[in-house]
Structures are given as structure tokens and as C-alpha cells.
Amino acid sequence: MSKVLSGLASLAIFVTVPALAEEAAHRQLGPHVHGQGTLDIAIDGKKIEMELVSPGMDIVGFEHVASTDDQKAAVEKAKAKLADVLTVFKLPAAAKCKAEAANVENRKETHKPGEKDDDDDDKPGAPQHSEFHATYTISCEAPENVTGLETVYFTNFAGAQLLNVNITSPKGQTQAQMTRDKPTVDLTGVM
Amino acid sequence: MMIFRLAFQSLLNRWVTACLTVLAIAVSVMLLLGVEKVRTGARQSFADTISGTDLIVGARSGSLNLLLYSVFRIGNATNNVTWKSYQDIAKMPEVSWIVPLSLGDSHHGFRVLGTNADYFTHYKFRHGQSMTFASGGPFTDLFDAVIGSDVADALGYKVGDKIVVAHGVGSISFVEHGDKPFRVSGILAKTGTPIDRTVHVSLEAIEAIHIDWQNGAPVPGESISADQVRKMDLTPRAITAAMVGLNSKLATFKVQRRINDYPEEPLSAIMPGVALQELWGLIGTAETALSVVSAMVVATALLGMVTMILTTLNERRREMAILRSVGATPATVLGLLAAEGGLLTLAGVVAGTLGLYAGLALLRPYIDHTYGLSLAIDPPRADEWLKLGLIVAAGFVAGLLPAIRAYRLSLADGMMVRV
Structure with missing residues (x-):
């Protein structure tokens, strides 16, 4: 009997330990504001790296997993639009920039890329937040001519109202905002 | 041109009050431009608190x-x-x-x-x-x-x-x-x-x-x-x-x-640069307050000028009468007084701007050392030129006020000597 008990006890330990470990890992969620996205721009020499994070609401108008064909098509169309970086974020022609890489993902914000997704809130229609993450690598032949950036982001995506732009370059760091009324950002001081 | 010369000569005749008026306008212009300099200097010094840290x-x-x-x-x-x-x-x-x-x-x-x-x-x-x-x-x-x-x-x-x-x-x-x-x-x-x-x-x-x-x-x-x-x-x-x-x-x-x-x-x-900017966004409202105060000072100086011209109007009835008697039309009298206002303001603006740069050149090292505020000596920017132009224009317009009064009076007043 005692053997059975201790066996049960060890089983219980075996079962609870991973659960405890999971409890111990702290949970955190990033902010999520509809209408507001973030555009990070890092400039170093001839390279420009940009990262865009936008709520799904801004881009496609819903944040659940696309279930109907229409929704799936909307997500794919948005991804294609976002992938064409130099059309969405126009740099001055004199800078002779070309896109080297673009990667667009539609992520659930509770999960980091590559992380195992084992909860059941991604059933079609289940309430959740999702975000579009786009990363871009751009190289410019004449980076000194990158004096500003103009975007059609707001005309392309009806739900978007504001982009917080964080900029870092060897000249320093700065912050700006692009809005529906002012879809430009001045980069004269940072190049 | 004749009107400007007459206005100038007339001002020369009353040089003490004219100089004081110019001084008042000059000081107010200095304040307006100076506040702008301090504002940009403070913003720059603030943003420069930390650099090179990513x-x-x-x-x-x-x-x-x-x-x-x-x-x-x-x-x-x-x-x-x-x-x-x-x-x-x-x-x-x-x-x-x-x-x-x-x-x-x-x-x-x-x-x-x-x-x-x-x-x-x-x-x-x-x-x-x-x-x-x-x-x-x-x-x-x-x-x-x-x-x-x-x-x-x-x-x-x-x-x-x-x-x-x-x-x-x-x-x-x-x-x-x-x-x-x-x-x-x-x-x-x-x-x-x-x-x-x-x-x-x-x-x-x-x-x-x-x-x-x-x-x-x-x-x-x-x-x-x-x-x-x-x-x-x-x-x-x-x-x-x-x-x-x-x-x-x-x-x-x-x-x-x-x-x-x-x-x-x-x-x-x-990112310290970004956070500094956010912080400046919060305390930057004080900037607007400063600009408003300096704009009010300029308005007060212009008001002072109008008062000066108006009060002297009475003692200048003779002047006007003589002008009229030698053939000046009421319109000329009007132009004369408006030109006076404009000239006074222009002189004030020029003196104020020069005074500011002289002051900057003199006090810059002291301000930098005592307050850690580095003020740039650079020519006025486009918006500052615009402000200065507006002040001169406002001077002309303000000069119109006594001018209209003189225009009315000069039709008959002063021609006959009342005993």
C-alpha cells in the first residue's frame, strides 16, 4: 500500500513540477492600441533597417484568425502590400535605395515567433489580438539624400490612424509621428 | 519718399520721445528673439544631456x-x-x-x-x-x-x-x-x-x-x-x-x-534620445507660454508707440497746419503719420536685432558656463524674419490710428489761430 502511495506521490510530483515551472516563467504582454502602429528605423552607413508593428485591426479590420475565404484573401493582400516596402514607405529617389529583404508576418501577440502555440484561443472567431510584424532591410547608394520618408500606409489601410516612429542613427536618436493628415517624417537631422 | 523724409525730420525734431519709443520697441524685439534663442538653446542642451548611449x-x-x-x-x-x-x-x-x-x-x-x-x-x-x-x-x-x-x-x-x-x-x-x-x-x-x-x-x-x-x-x-x-x-x-x-x-x-x-x-x-524627446514634449508647453509672453510684450511696445504719437498730435497741430497751408493734402498728412509709425518700428526692430546679437556675443560664454546653456549665434531663421516683418507691418498699421485722427483734424483744425 505504502509503495502504491509513494508511487502516486512521486507521480504527483512528476506531474506538478512541469506545471510549477510553467507558473514560474513570468507572463507578459506588449501594449496593443487599435489605430496605432510603431515603425522603428535604424540607420547605419548605407543600410537602413525598419520594423513595422501594427494591430490587425488597423490593417485588415479584424484580429481573429482568418476563417472565411474573404478574410484569408484580405490577410494575404495586406501582406503583399506591406512587403512592397519602398511603395509603402517612400524614400527620396536621389538616395537610390533598394529593398534587400522584406518579411511580413501576421502574429498573435501572445506568442513570440517560433514559440509553441498550445492554447485554444486560435479557434476561428475566438477573441484575441493579432498584429502584423514586418521587417525590412534596405540599402541606399546615397544615404545622405535620405531627407525624409513618405508613406501611403494610411491610404492603404483604412483602420490606421497613427504611426509612432523611432529613429536611431550614428547622429543620434529621435522620435516622430506620422498621421493620416501628415504621412511624412523629416529625416534631415539624422543622416 | 518725400513723406518718409518729412516724417524723419519731424521725428528728429522730437528725438527724445522718438528715441525712447524706439528703445521700447527694440527691447521688446530683443525679448521676442531672445526667448526664441533660449528656447532652441534649452531644447538642444536638453537633448544633448546624453549622447552616444544606445x-x-x-x-x-x-x-x-x-x-x-x-x-x-x-x-x-x-x-x-x-x-x-x-x-x-x-x-x-x-x-x-x-x-x-x-x-x-x-x-x-x-x-x-x-x-x-x-x-x-x-x-x-x-x-x-x-x-x-x-x-x-x-x-x-x-x-x-x-x-x-x-x-x-x-x-x-x-x-x-x-x-x-x-x-x-x-x-x-x-x-x-x-x-x-x-x-x-x-x-x-x-x-x-x-x-x-x-x-x-x-x-x-x-x-x-x-x-x-x-x-x-x-x-x-x-x-x-x-x-x-x-x-x-x-x-x-x-x-x-x-x-x-x-x-x-x-x-x-x-x-x-x-x-x-x-x-x-x-x-x-x-532609447535615451527618444525618451528625452518624450520628456521635452511634456515640459515643452512652457515654451508656448514664453512665446505668448514675448508676443504680448511686443504688442505693449506698439501700443506705447501709438500712445506717443497720439499724445504729441495735439502739440503738432501747428506742424500739420503749416503742411496743409503749403499744399499738403489730408492724404499726405495721413501718410506722414503712418510713415512715422513704420519708421519708428523699423528702427526699433533693427536696433533690437542688433542689440540681441551683440548681447549674445558678449554673454554667451558666461551663460554657457553658469547655466550650461549653449546658445547658437546664427542668423534669424525664416520664421523669425517673418515675425520681424510682421512687427514692422504692425507698426505701420498702428501708425494709421493717430494718422486717421490727424487726417480728420487737419481738414480745418489749426488753420485758424484761436486765442
């Missing part, structure tokens, strides 16, 4: 809070950062350098900052300017301290003096680290940043002065002497924040995200 890392909190306590030494940290996390960040391949910051003690109201010698080479201000030593040098011994220029000025310290660090951050402290005094090893040159008001000691020294303490108070009968402490392991368990420099700016956001998502400890990494 990220500041601290316990999870808002970016402003972290910036305020790590750079401006205002307020306190929400939590400390463990030494293990600090080392993990230092080991990231993108990290070029990392400087620890440890706050919590004070000396006569000045904050004491525990750091290492790298701080003096990596902390940059004003477009990458490094700190320089006015006298002495960085710490060589465990109990060495480097003080900012304001600390040295306020407390009259020189290199070699002994100072005692107090526990906590109040200006009057009841608990002092009296058993382990520090020696001033260097005094930094004025920077115009919070460095001037800081006492810098080594991270190990911060650990050393607290080694025989428990729960923020010394343990009676368990004091460890300064000599004993030198032989002990003084690796800190925690720091308050850290400044991080990266190999490439391209990695900034990547590293920032990785630190923000660091699973072992809730940390925040902020």
Missing part, C-alpha cells in the same frame, strides 16, 4: 521614469537589476560596451553614483563630447571619489579632500558611512548636465560601504574596517541601471526587444 537598461518601468533616475538623478528606481542579468546583457554579441549605474546614497544632497572607470570614457554629451577632468583623475583606489563641478563649487572641495557618504538621498542624513571616508581623486569640468551635481564612486565602493549593514542600517558590534573590506569579495549583487553601447545602430531595436522580453527578470530598455 540603450539604458533598468528594472521594468516607464521610459520617462527610467530616464529621470538614471540620467537626471530625479526620483528612484522601481526595482534593482540583478548582477546576473547585467552580465547576461554584457555578453550579448551586439553589445560593444556596458556601464553599470548604482544609485541610492548621497553626499550633502548630491547623489552618489556607483559606476566604473568606463563611465568617464563612454558617457558623452553635446554631440559626442567626452567628460574632462578640471583637476585630478578617475578613481585609482577603492575609496576614491570623482565629483562634478557643481559639487566642488558648492562644497568647496579640492582633490585630496576626505568626504563621508550618507546613506539614503535626503540632504540631511542621520545615517552616515562615517567609518569609510572617501578621498576626492578628481573634479570634472563643467558639463551643463546632471553629472555636475553627482559624486561618482566605484561600484565596489558602494558594495564595500554597505557590507556590514543589514536592512539599510549598520549592525551594532559588527563593523568591518576599511582595511578588512579591501580583502573581501566586492562583486555587487544588484545595480540600479546600465548604459549600453552597441556595435551597430542597426541592432538597437533588436537588442531593445530582447531585453524587454528577457525571461529571467522584468527589465526595460529605453
Whole structure:
């Protein structure tokens, strides 16, 4: 009997330990504001790296997993639009920039890329937040001519109202905002 | 042109009042432009408080809070950062350098900052300017301290003096680290940043002065002497924040995200330049208030000018009458007085602008040294030219007010001599 008990006890330990470990890992969620996205721009020499994070609401108008064909098509169309970086974020022609890489993902914000997704809130229609993450690598032949950036982001995506732009370059760091009324950002001081 | 010459001659005749009016306008223009200069200078100096640092890392909190306590030494940290996390960040391949910051003690109201010698080479201000030593040098011994220029000025310290660090951050402290005094090893040159008001000691020294303490108070009968402490392991368990420099700016956001998502400890990494801008956005409303005040001063000066012209109008009835009698039309009289207003304002604007630049050239070094405010001597910008033009135009328009009155009067008044 005692053997059975201790066996049960060890089983219980075996079962609870991973659960405890999971409890111990702290949970955190990033902010999520509809209408507001973030555009990070890092400039170093001839390279420009940009990262865009936008709520799904801004881009496609819903944040659940696309279930109907229409929704799936909307997500794919948005991804294609976002992938064409130099059309969405126009740099001055004199800078002779070309896109080297673009990667667009539609992520659930509770999960980091590559992380195992084992909860059941991604059933079609289940309430959740999702975000579009786009990363871009751009190289410019004449980076000194990158004096500003103009975007059609707001005309392309009806739900978007504001982009917080964080900029870092060897000249320093700065912050700006692009809005529906002012879809430009001045980069004269940072190049 | 004739009208302007007449107006000028007439003003010359009343040169004392005219000069005073010009002076009033000049002073108001100086104020208007000066406020603008101070405003841009203050913004620049503020943005230049820290440069060359890519990220500041601290316990999870808002970016402003972290910036305020790590750079401006205002307020306190929400939590400390463990030494293990600090080392993990230092080991990231993108990290070029990392400087620890440890706050919590004070000396006569000045904050004491525990750091290492790298701080003096990596902390940059004003477009990458490094700190320089006015006298002495960085710490060589465990109990060495480097003080900012304001600390040295306020407390009259020189290199070699002994100072005692107090526990906590109040200006009057009841608990002092009296058993382990520090020696001033260097005094930094004025920077115009919070460095001037800081006492810098080594991270190990911060650990050393607290080694025989428990729960923020010394343990009676368990004091460890300064000599004993030198032989002990003084690796800190925690720091308050850290400044991080990266190999490439391209990695900034990547590293920032990785630190923000660091699973072992809730940390925040902020971009100091961005946080400074956010902070300026908050306190920048004062800028608008300044501009409004200086605009009101200009309005007052113009009002003064109108009053001056109006009050002299009565004594100038003769002047007007003579002009009329030699064939000047009422319209000429109108033009004459409007020209007078315009001339006075123009003279005031020119004098004010020149006065401002003369003042700037003279006082710039003093302002820079005393207030750490670097004011640029550059020609007026487009919007400033516009403001000056508007003031002159306003002067003409203001001159119209007495002009219209004179126009009405000059039709008949003054032609006949009343006894």
C-alpha cells in the first residue's frame, strides 16, 4: 500500500513540477492600441533597417484568425502590400535605395515567433489580438539624400490612424509621428 | 519718399520721445528673439544631456521614469537589476560596451553614483563630447571619489579632500558611512548636465560601504574596517541601471526587444534620445507660454508707440497746419503719420536685432558656463524674419490710428489761430 502511495506521490510530483515551472516563467504582454502602429528605423552607413508593428485591426479590420475565404484573401493582400516596402514607405529617389529583404508576418501577440502555440484561443472567431510584424532591410547608394520618408500606409489601410516612429542613427536618436493628415517624417537631422 | 523724409525730420525734431519709443520697441524685439534663442538653446542642451548611449537598461518601468533616475538623478528606481542579468546583457554579441549605474546614497544632497572607470570614457554629451577632468583623475583606489563641478563649487572641495557618504538621498542624513571616508581623486569640468551635481564612486565602493549593514542600517558590534573590506569579495549583487553601447545602430531595436522580453527578470530598455524627446514634449508647453509672453510684450511696445504719437498730435497741430497751408493734402498728412509709425518700428526692430546679437556675443560664454546653456549665434531663421516683418507691418498699421485722427483734424483744425 505504502509503495502504491509513494508511487502516486512521486507521480504527483512528476506531474506538478512541469506545471510549477510553467507558473514560474513570468507572463507578459506588449501594449496593443487599435489605430496605432510603431515603425522603428535604424540607420547605419548605407543600410537602413525598419520594423513595422501594427494591430490587425488597423490593417485588415479584424484580429481573429482568418476563417472565411474573404478574410484569408484580405490577410494575404495586406501582406503583399506591406512587403512592397519602398511603395509603402517612400524614400527620396536621389538616395537610390533598394529593398534587400522584406518579411511580413501576421502574429498573435501572445506568442513570440517560433514559440509553441498550445492554447485554444486560435479557434476561428475566438477573441484575441493579432498584429502584423514586418521587417525590412534596405540599402541606399546615397544615404545622405535620405531627407525624409513618405508613406501611403494610411491610404492603404483604412483602420490606421497613427504611426509612432523611432529613429536611431550614428547622429543620434529621435522620435516622430506620422498621421493620416501628415504621412511624412523629416529625416534631415539624422543622416 | 518725400513723406518718409518729412516724417524723419519731424521725428528728429522730437528725438527724445522718438528715441525712447524706439528703445521700447527694440527691447521688446530683443525679448521676442531672445526667448526664441533660449528656447532652441534649452531644447538642444536638453537633448544633448546624453549622447552616444544606445540603450539604458533598468528594472521594468516607464521610459520617462527610467530616464529621470538614471540620467537626471530625479526620483528612484522601481526595482534593482540583478548582477546576473547585467552580465547576461554584457555578453550579448551586439553589445560593444556596458556601464553599470548604482544609485541610492548621497553626499550633502548630491547623489552618489556607483559606476566604473568606463563611465568617464563612454558617457558623452553635446554631440559626442567626452567628460574632462578640471583637476585630478578617475578613481585609482577603492575609496576614491570623482565629483562634478557643481559639487566642488558648492562644497568647496579640492582633490585630496576626505568626504563621508550618507546613506539614503535626503540632504540631511542621520545615517552616515562615517567609518569609510572617501578621498576626492578628481573634479570634472563643467558639463551643463546632471553629472555636475553627482559624486561618482566605484561600484565596489558602494558594495564595500554597505557590507556590514543589514536592512539599510549598520549592525551594532559588527563593523568591518576599511582595511578588512579591501580583502573581501566586492562583486555587487544588484545595480540600479546600465548604459549600453552597441556595435551597430542597426541592432538597437533588436537588442531593445530582447531585453524587454528577457525571461529571467522584468527589465526595460529605453532609447535615451527618444525618451528625452518624450520628456521635452511634456515640459515643452512652457515654451508656448514664453512665446505668448514675448508676443504680448511686443504688442505693449506698439501700443506705447501709438500712445506717443497720439499724445504729441495735439502739440503738432501747428506742424500739420503749416503742411496743409503749403499744399499738403489730408492724404499726405495721413501718410506722414503712418510713415512715422513704420519708421519708428523699423528702427526699433533693427536696433533690437542688433542689440540681441551683440548681447549674445558678449554673454554667451558666461551663460554657457553658469547655466550650461549653449546658445547658437546664427542668423534669424525664416520664421523669425517673418515675425520681424510682421512687427514692422504692425507698426505701420498702428501708425494709421493717430494718422486717421490727424487726417480728420487737419481738414480745418489749426488753420485758424484761436486765442
